Amino acid sequence: MTLPSRSKWIWPDWQPHPHVRVAVTTRAGSHSPSPWNGFNLGMNCGDQTARVEQARHHVEKLLQADHPVAWLKQVHGKRVIRAGESDNEADGAWADQQRWPCVVLTADCLPVLLARTDGSAVAAVHAGWRGLQAGIVAEGVKSIAPAGEPVSAWLGPAICGKCYQVGDEVYRAFVAAHTDFKGAFQADASPGHWRFSVAQAAMIELARLGVEDVQGGELCTACDLTRFYSFRKEGDTGRFASLIWLDEEGN
Template sequence: MSDDWIRPDWPAPARVRALSTTRSGGVGVAPYDSLNLGLHVGDDPAAVEANRARLRRILPAEPCWLNQVHGTAVVDVAATVGAPDADGAVCRAGGAVCAVMTADCLPLLLCDRAGTVVGAAHAGWRGLLGGVIEATVAAMRVAPSEILVWLGPAIGPQAFEVGDEVREAFVVADRRAEAAFLPAGPPGKWLADLYLLARQRLSALGVAGIYGGSQCTFSEPDRFFSYRRDGVTGRMASLVWLD
C-alpha cells in the first residue's frame, strides 16, 4: 500500500483488509489535487479514472461504488450491479470490495471478529440521524458484540457548525446526543461531534469494539479533501474487503 493511504488501526481478523485514501498521490490538478476518486464533483473524468486505476492495483476487484444520497439503504456487494443509490454496503464473499466516498462526512468500516462479513457506511449528519449505522449493522447479520468498527477521517468537532434544527433532531431522537453539541458562539449555532454521535449510536446497538475517530478533514488541508472548507473539492474513499 502507498504511504499516502491510511491503514485502520483496529484488531481486525487476518483475512479482513481495509484502507482509507487521502488527497495525496494522484494525478489531479487544483482544486482536485491530487487523488480525487469521485466522478460526480466536476473533475476531469480521465484523471479520476487514472486515480481509480492506481487504487485498483492493490484491490482484488473493482470497488462497488455507491451513488450516495445521505440515506440508509444498504446493499450486498456480491449481489450488486452498477452504482446503486445507497449509503451502506456489506459483503460475505471474498474478493468483493465495499467502498464509501467522503469529504467531511464520516466513513465507517466494519467487520466481525470471526472475519466472516465486512461492511462500510457513509454517515453525514442526515445519515446518522436517519439510521445508516443501524441499517448497516443489521445487514451484517451477526451479534453486535462481535462487530469491530473503525471511524475514518471526518470533519472534527471543532469545525462542524450546525444549526438549532440539527441539534434538536438528534436530541429528540436520543437525549444522550446533547453531549455531542457545544455552543459555537453565534446564537442558534452549535459545534457537532460526528464521532461522538456515531459512538453513541453504536453503543446503543451493543457494539463495543470502536476504533479511530481522531482526525479532522477540515483542519488538515494538505492531507484531506473537505467540502465544508473548500466547496469544490475531491472525494476520498474508505474500503474494506475479505481475502
C-alpha cells in the same frame, strides 16, 4: 501527473479479525488538477469522468482484489447494499466474500467501517449528519450481523467537533431521535448554532446498538488538508476513499 503508491495511503492499526483489511486513500499525488488537487475519486464534484475512472482503476490495481471495488452513488440516505448489486444508489455496502472491497467516499462526512469479529463479513457506510440521524449505522450493523453477532467498528477521517458548526435544526433532529445524542453537541458562541462531533454521535449510536469495540475517530479532514479533502474548508474539492475487505490471513 502522477498516481500515488500504496505508501501514500493510511493503513489503520485496527484488526478486529486477521481476515479484515482496511485502507484510506489520501489526496497525495498530482493526478487531479485544481480544484481537486491531488487524487480525487469522486464522480459528483465536477471532475472529468475519464480522469476519475482512471483514478478508481488505479485503486483497484493496487488492491489486486478478485472483485471490482463496490463504488456507490451516495445520496445521504440510509440504504445499504450487498457489494455487486446493480442498483448502487446507496450510502453503504457490505460483503461476505473474500477480496470484494467495500468503499465510501467522503470529504468531511464520517466513514464508518464495520466488521464481524468472527471475520465473516464487513461493511462500509457513509455517515453524514443526515444519514447518521436517519439510521445508516444501524443499517450497516444489521447487514452484517442480522442476529446480533459481535461487531467491531473503525471511524475514519471526518470533520471534528471544533471545526463543524451546525444549525439548531440539526441539534433538534438528533435529540428528537434520542436524547443520548446531546453528548455530541456543544453550544456555539453564535446563537442558534452548535459545534457537532459526527464521530461522537456515531459512537453514541454504536453503543446503543451494542457495538462495544469502537476505534478511530481522531482524524479531522478540515484540520489536515495535506492528506484529506474538506468540503466545509475548501468548497469545490475532491473525495477520498475508505475501504474495507476480507482476505486470507497473512495476505
